[in-house]
Amino acid sequence: MPQPLNPKDQSLFRQVVRNFELKQYKKGIKTADQVLRKNPKHGDTQAMKALIMSNLGQSEEAFALAKEALRNDMKSHITWHVYGLLYRQEKNYEEAIKAYRFALRLEPESGPIQRDLALLQMQMRDYHGYIQSRTAMLQARPGVRQNWTALAIAHHLSGDLAEAEKVLTTFEDTLKGTPPVSDMENSEAILYKNSIIAESGDLERALENLEKVGYRCTDVLAVMEMRADYLLRLDRKPEAEAAYVALLERNPENSIYYNGLIQAKGIAENDHKALKSLYDEWVEKNPRGDAARRIPLDFLEGEDFKQAVDVYLQRMLKKGVPSLFVNIKSLYEEPAKRDVVQALVEGYVSSNSAQANGSAESKENDFLASTYYFLAQHYNYLPSRNLPKAMENVEKAIELSPKSVEYQLTKARTWKHYGNTVKAAEEMENARLLDEKDRYINSKAAKYQLRNNENEKALDNMSKFTRNETVGGAMGDLHEMQCVWYLTEDGEAYLRQKKLALALKRLHAVYNIFDVWQEDQFDFHSFSLRKGMIRAYVDMARWEDRLREHPFYTRMAFSAVKAYLLLHDQPDLAYGPMPTANGAEGLDEDERKKALKKAKKEQQRLEKIEADKREARKAAAANAKSIDGEVKKEDSDPFGNTLVQTKDxxxxxxxxxxxxxxxxxxxxxxxxxxxxxxxxxxxxxxxxxxxxxxxxxxxxxxxxxxxxxxxxxxxxxxxxxxxxxxxxxxxxxxxxxxxxxxxxxxxxxxxxxxxxxxxxxxxxxxxxxxxxxxxxxxxxxxxxxxxxxxxxxxxxxxxxxxxxxxxxxxxxxxxxxxxxxxxxxxxxxxxx
Missing domain, CATH: 1.25.40 (Serine Threonine Protein Phosphatase 5, Tetratricopeptide repeat)
Structure with missing residues (x-):
């Protein structure tokens, strides 16, 4: 039975709730203790205290207190709600949902419980339950637009497009007046409804609806893009042509708009003359643009291609655009075009090197340096690879411009393609020293050092751009900033060295980051509705559903599986790399035991050093905070020994x-x-x-x-x-x-x-x-x-x-x- 409180203690209990909402956790604990001194079995107060303790990082104690609160008051919706919140914080969503449902049976009209249940159902993609929860919330508060929008999203994501549109239309019918154009929430809802109609396949009605309401939307560009797309798909080509022309006038660098305009004009893919004429027209309209000059290179052939690419290359080389090669290397899929580019650029070198010799004119030297740089990249690229020529050209470029970071970087890349990781790392470090304030080149230097298995040097480089005062130093900051590429490269470097403990430590860190990204969507289930960003929210939900097909996850997972296979096949590697794993020089049993003993001794030595460091940092760690102000704990397993000691x-x-x-x-x-x-x-x-x-x-x-x-x-x-x-x-x-x-x-x-x-x-x-x-x-x-x-x-x-x-x-x-x-x-x- 619930223990009743006198008016004074009831007031103190309400103060505990306010302290929790205001994140005044210490005050909340103190006030809760005041209530519990007089009412030691008051379940609601115990539950609120447990919730505050959980937010202070005392999860085990919080769960124990929450269970005691349930024993003292099983019929309180507060105790069950808090129990669900604790499970939610532990990411145990199934148990949290059970607790919320029990709380709702005790208090069916509770908005907060219903809201928390709905958010978890969306997180778990329980669309059937989400529809039920959102329907109940809508019936409780039909005047709130968010409830209508959320129900429409529930039906949409579950695949019932007709019902989603019906919900949005019903709400529109309840509006007494037309919302102002400045109402962004209404604008987003209009476009969201229109996208649902289009997704259902009824393009004619989608276009009709867009023409009717589009002028009231603040996202003008989205309206223009949707209208152009509908017109094209409906084969209303003259109108589609005008629509895409309008879009190109806004942004003449968008290749999608050019594709739409070409389809609208009905120009065949093999009508190169007509296509070139169209792009030439846009070059005249936008003489400083790049897209209209670059795109024709994809379809032009023979002499037409040679003339166009010649003009394009000279224009970009004279400007000294570093990304020129990256911009045109897709042309190398056709060997004939690759050969034309090579011949042209080699010609620029021969015709300009004579003029530049002994000349003090910087423009000629800059053009020549850019040309050598382009050729170095050209001969580095796999379809046209010739590493001696690449090295020769990059050396000439460096001679003309010795302080160019890009040229030095390309020299390092050439050594990488030679298979010389040592020289590649050295040259990339030289590139870094040319501009020590450039974070990109700093990261590249660290990456090349990792490829050369120089983990400590790489971390030292990265520490130049990290918050080293955080818990764990530079590595701790890289974890906190979710630097996936570095953690993956570091893990792979340790895997190559067969240091499986550290390899698994890094790869598990990346795995956990993907878990964090999965969990991070939780806040957006309510935030996006409050802000009215519905279309972006739906895109995010669908992206999250396929999060782990991302190349970053795929690469990390491959390495982690290989590490565990190696650990299964060679269990001794759990204690560190053995002198030899197999082969003619393989170890006999006595040598194996001796090597194993040595590896264990080295592991203990490193653990002792790290333990001493932890003790020295203990005082600082107590006050160390992350960027968001949350207190960070010291890593209890910095070398990954717990991970590598797995029995399976x-x-x-x-x-x-x-x-x-x-x-x-x-x-x-x-x-x-x-x-x-x-x-x-x-x-x-x-x-x-x-x-x-x-x-x-x-x-x-x-x-x-x-x-x-x-x-x-x-x-x-x-x-x-x-x-x-x-x-x-x-x-x-x-x-x-x-x-x-x-x-x-x-x-x-x-x-x-x-x-x-x-x-x-x-x-x-x-x-x-x-x-x-x-x-x-x-x-x-x-x-x-x-x-x-x-x-x-x-x-x-x-x-x-x-x-x-x-x-x-x-x-x-x-x-x-x-x-x-x-x-x-x-x-x-x-x-x-």
Whole structure:
């Protein structure tokens, strides 16, 4: 039974609520204690105190007190509401929703509880429950526009476009007068309703509605774009043409508008003369613009292309535009255009270098420097790669302009393409020193240092632009600022060094950042309605639904899964990198134990140093705050030792892998890693599913070929037969990839014969030959060495071959000697 309060204590309880709302947490605790001294079992006060404690970071104590409050007063909607709020803060949304629903049964008319329930239902994408909650809120307060808009959004996102439009129309009918044009909320609602009509496919009605109400919208550009789009899709070409002309007059650099105008005019894609005439017209109208000059280069051919690109290149080179090459490199997909560009720019060099020699005119030297810079990028780019020429040109550009950061950066990039990470990092550091106040070049220098596995140097560089007084120093600030690229590169650098603890620490940090981005949408469920930004909110909700297909997540997840696979295969790496993992120089048991003991000792030494540092920072950490004023805790596991000590690495890998397979199913590397994880977990049906998916994407993938061979060998050597139902699925699916009647040696040799000109495919076939016949090792080594004679083999593929030789327990000397002769500049094949 609830414990009644006297008027004075009731007033104090209301003060506790106000303290919480005003974030006066210490006062709130003090006032709550006053009430509880006289009324120790007052559930509502205990609940409010628990909520304040939770906001002070005392979550365990808060939950214990909230449970006690429930025991003291099970029939109070406040105690249940607070219980739900605590679960919400812990991101346990299912339990929070249960608590809110129980609170609503006790107090059906409570607006705050209904609102909190609705927000969680939207966060969980429970559209059916969200519609019910928003309907109840609308019925309680039908005069508030936000409630109507929220219900329309609920129906829209659930797929019921007709009902969403009906809700918005019903509200419009309730308005007594026409809202002023300055009413942005009304303007957004009008355009939102119009977009729903268009999404339903009724373009004629959408256009009619837009013509009727568009003049009352503050987002004039959106109205113009929507109108032009509708007219074009309705095939009303003269009106669409006028609409796109109006848009181009506002922004002549938007290529989408040009595409719309071309369609509206009915100009065929192959009518190059008419297209060129259209763009020339806009060049005259906007002589300082770039788009109308650049876009024709995509479709022009032959002499027309040569004349146009000549004018374009000279114009940009004279201006010294650094982004010129980036702007035109898409043309290199056509070899003929690439050759024309190369010939023209080489011609500029020969015709201008004579004039510039001995000339003091800076304009000529600037033009020549820009031209050398362009050629350096040209010869760096893969379709036209010629690294000696790239280096030659960038050196000439630097000679003319020694303080140019861009030129020095390109020199570093050339060394990177040579495969020399050491020189690349050094040259990028030299570029940084040319402009120490430039954050971009600072970040590039740090990135190149990470690629060279210089983690400490990279962090030192990054610390020049971080708030180092924050908890955790520079690394702590990089975490707080959600610097995803750095954390990913840092993690991958540690993974290459087989320092799995630190690698997993960084990669988990990126994983947590994506979780934060997922959680950050919570505040927008109410904020966007208050501000009336409905269309942007709907776009955000749909983007959040596919958040983890983002390339940043994909790259990080690949690395994390590889780290856990390595940890599963070599558990000793949990204590640090071993001197050798395998190969001819592999460790015997006594040496392994000795190395393991040494690694553990080093780990303890680092932990002791970090513990001493933590103690020294303890006083400062108590007062250290983030940018938003929130007190930040010291990281209790800075080296990731807790993460790497997991007893089930493959289970941990699934946390990263599952979103990849769900959202990036067309990424073959995701399917390949899926097979690796599932095959090790003996999930044969799921493993063959990944093989089938990968085969559908690229049946000739070299890694896939090797996995198919491995899977057949696994099926042939099972210690126990599969469950009959699983066996039936596995057999029927795998039969499509590799028929039972097919001999594995013949299958592998046929693959080798069909792909003998690809180093990666040859490596896979040779690995398959080794898998099937251990005695083939001498011939495999000979064939692998022969791949270096291929003119198409890359440094990366040659480096992979070194890893294969280690797996085969082979001597690498001959391969390294031959590779170092082929790539003398590369640091991957340096002889000891």
């Amino acid at each position: 690495p493959l289970k941990e890998a699934m946390k990263f892998l599952t979103p990849l397979l769900d959202l990036s199913s067309q990424n073959i590397e995701a399917q390949i890693l899926g097979f690796e994880v599932y095959s090790r977990r003996n999930k044969h049906a799921l493993a063959v599913k990944c093989l089938s998916a990968a085969h559908a994407i690229d049946p000739s993938n070299p890694t896939l070929h090797l996995q198919i061979l491995r899977f057949r060998k696994t099926l042939d050597t099972l210690s126990e037969p599969l469950d009959p139902k699983v066996a039936e699925v596995v057999t029927s699916e795998f039969e499509k990839l590799l028929p039972k009647s097919q001999k594995l040696e013949e299958f592998n040799e046929a693959f080798l014969s069909a792909n003998k000109n690809s180093a990666a495919h040859v490596q896979a076939a040779l690995s398959g030959r080794q898998l099937l016949n251990k005695d083939s090792k001498p011939q495999c080594e000979k064939d692998l060495l022969a791949t270096l004679d291929s003119p198409d083999i890359t440094v990366s593929e040659a480096t992979t071959a070194l890893e294969l030789l280690s797996l085969w327990d082979s001597d690498k000397t001959s391969y390294v000697q031959k590779a170092s002769q082929k790539w003398p500049e590369s640091s991957a094949f340096k002889l000891d």
